[in-house]
Amino acid sequence: MRQKAEKRIREAAAGIGCGPFRLDAVRAGAGLHPRVFDKTIIDMARVGAITLAPLEDGCEETAGLVRRGDRIYARFDFAAAPGPAPSPPETNEAPAGSKPPPPAPMDAVVVILRNLLPGEWEAFSDRCLTREGKSPHEKIEEMIRGHLYTRE
Known part of the structure; x- marks a missing residue:
């Protein structure tokens, strides 16, 4: 499960561009359940795959950010991989001077169903x-x- 979530986070970050990436923007693009997203981000930071940056002073908008205890993280960046640099993914090369189209907006909606009986x-x-x-x-x-x- 973590590998799939990490893959979706990496794809969402790649769709944004280059880092550091704002967590709420990546969360919207990843389309994961908030708990899965938060846990995966914390796990990725724990193993050293990413580095988390805490919330800047004066920033009041905290919806979509990752909390761990009393600390709120606003941004992350992928850690440099040891060894040879990974080769860029193969893409169909566009003519020089043209930009790739922006990714389609994705609305992730979490629905909580209440009042269901057990089972x-x-x-x-x-x-x-x-x-x-x-x-x-x-x-x-x-x-x-x-x-x-x-x-x-």
């Missing part, structure tokens, strides 16, 4: 998979679109 989410998940071959989030997306775009 209801698991039953819903099982039914989605067995009856329709869809994950629960795909079924919820389908239900929302059906509600919005069908005429009554």
